[in-house]
Amino acid sequence: MAGRNDSGASGKKSSDITNDLQIFNTENLQSNMKVIYYSRTFLSIIGGVIAGILGFTGLTGFIFYFLIMAITSVGLMAKAKFSVQSYFDSWNRILLDGFLGGLMSFVLFWTFAYDIVHIF
Amino acid sequence: MAEDLVLDTAIRDWVLIPLSVVMVLIGILRYFVSKLMRSSQIPDPKIVKEGQVIVRARNLRAGANFIPSKSFRARRVYFSNEENGLLHVPKGQAQNAQAQMFSDPNMAMDMMKKNLSMIIPQTLTFAWVNFFFSGFVAAKIPFPLTQRFRSMLQNGIDLSTVDVSYVSSRSWYFLNLFGLRGLFSLILGEENATDDTQRMMQMGGFGFDPSKSLGAEKDSLDIVQHEWALPKFEQRAETVLKNLVS
Numbered sequence: 554m555a556g557r558n559d560s561g562a563s564g565k566k567s568s569d570i571t572n573d574l575q576i577f578n579t580e581n582l583q584s585n586m587k588v589i590y591y592s593r594t595f596l597s598i599i600g601g602v603i604a605g606i607l608g609f610t611g612l613t614g615f616i617f618y619f620l621i622m623a624i625t626s627v628g629l630m631a632k633a634k635f636s637v638q639s640y641f642d643s644w645n646r647i648l649l650d651g652f653l654g655g656l657m658s659f660v661l662f663w664t665f666a667y668d669i670v671h672i673f
Numbered sequence: 674m675a676e677d678l679v680l681d682t683a684i685r686d687w688v689l690i691p692l693s694v695v696m697v698l699i700g701i702l703r704y705f706v707s708k709l710m711r712s713s714q715i716p717d718p719k720i721v722k723e724g725q726v727i728v729r730a731r732n733l734r735a736g737a738n739f740i741p742s743k744s745f746r747a748r749r750v751y752f753s754n755e756e757n758g759l760l761h762v763p764k765g766q767a768q769n770a771q772a773q774m775f776s777d778p779n780m781a782m783d784m785m786k787k788n789l790s791m792i793i794p795q796t797l798t799f800a801w802v803n804f805f806f807s808g809f810v811a812a813k814i815p816f817p818l819t820q821r822f823r824s825m826l827q828n829g830i831d832l833s834t835v836d837v838s839y840v841s842s843r844s845w846y847f848l849n850l851f852g853l854r855g856l857f858s859l860i861l862g863e864e865n866a867t868d869d870t871q872r873m874m875q876m877g878g879f880g881f882d883p884s885k886s887l888g889a890e891k892d893s894l895d896i897v898q899h900e901w902a903l904p905k906f907e908q909r910a911e912t913v914l915k916n917l918v919s
Contacts (some may be wrong), residue, residue: 610815618773654855660814661852664840665693667815673685 557560577642585640589629590651597655598624605666618659622652678839680810688811688842692802699794702763707790711783715902726752726759730890738902745899760891799846803829806842814838823902830845844916 600621604614629647633640637647680716730752737745806831818826818837827835829843840848 589858594859598856598859605815608815611817614815657852658855661848664812664814664848665689668689668812669685672813673680673682 582642586646589646590654592629593625593651594623594658595653596621597659599660601659602666604659605663605668606670608623608667608671609663610667614663618656621659622655677808678813679834680813684809684811688806688809689845691878692806692811692842693849694844696798696846699798700853700857703790703794704857707787710786710790712738727886727890730760734897735776735803735820737899739898740901742899742901749894749897753894758891760813760887760894762887795850802846806846809842810835810839811842811845814840882894 569644591628600618604617609617626648630637633647637644733748733752735744740748750758752758755761779805789834796820810830814839819838823837825847826837826844827839828847829841
């Protein structure tokens with residue numbers, strides 16, 4: 554996946570059990586979020602092209618988008634070695650961030666590929 | 674959808690694909706042109722100084738719990754006391770900065786360049802699309818939509834009997850305009866993605882009053898509840914080390 558490799562520039566480990574202190578390096582956190590954004594955009598474009606070529610219409614395509622995003626989330630989690638708390642400040646970052654932003658790209662490329670392959 | 678329209682493959686080859694490719698290329702061109710025209714202005718030292726003071730105060734606020742309360746109080750006084758604290762702005766100077774901002778011609782020039790580099794290609798592309806591709810049914814969205822979207826998607830063809838999911842060429846242009854943003858952020862790096870928001874900030878920055886943000890930072894520094902976090906850390910270190918040894 555493009556750009557996912559530098560996810561290793563991780564935030565400091567929030568090493569606290571006794572009292573919940575947020576010890577995050579802001580820059581690293583932002584870089585991680587940027588990686589998430591990039592991988593989501595990339596996958597939504599690729600997913601759009603795939604959905605268009607396979608000829609999904611209507612609800613099927615959107616379900617495919619959700620599926621792609623779920624796979625991305627799982628992939629990001631695997632990249633974070635399933636210890637999300639040490640890289641991000643909340644679960645929502647991995648699960649939801651960039652979800653709607655990718656939808657527009659997905660719809661555009663879905664339409665594009667679908668039209669080229671199936672309509673004409 | 675009773676009957677499907679049959680679209681000529683020539684429309685695909687000569688409308689849909691060229692339009693999309695041109696949109697991508699124009700986006701890239703715009704990025705490089707605006708990069709060329711960006712003038713590197715030397716910022717006003719006073720403004721930079723105030724910005725740095727705000728950053729320092731913010732850092733103090735973020736890390737407040739990691740220093741003893743005595744040290745925190747000393748730092749807070751340093752920033753926010755009423756006589757010579759760094760965040761305290763005398764009343765008279767408030768208007769001054771704004772007037773200075775307006776009198777600076779570079780600033781307005783820079784903004785105008787940025788706006789022009791956005792507007793001109795868009796107008797040109799729109800005119801070009803209108804001129805060459807008006808009236809084509811160029812594409813079909815693969816999902817059904819309600820009638821309300823007709824004006825959005827079939828801009829330029831006045832047929833009320835065509836199914837709404839068919840997209841006219843002009844509306845395909847608009848779809849491209851919005852949907853390609855993600856692609857641009859991938860191929861051009863993040864600068865392009867932040868370009869819009871930066872522009873917005875510059876817009877807001879025109880009437881920007883540094884004393885206001887200084888005052889806001891001062892207020893939020895004043896209400897920080899200080900609680901030193903470190904005393905518990907000795908016990909924690911003890912347990913961790915014990916675990917290591919045993």
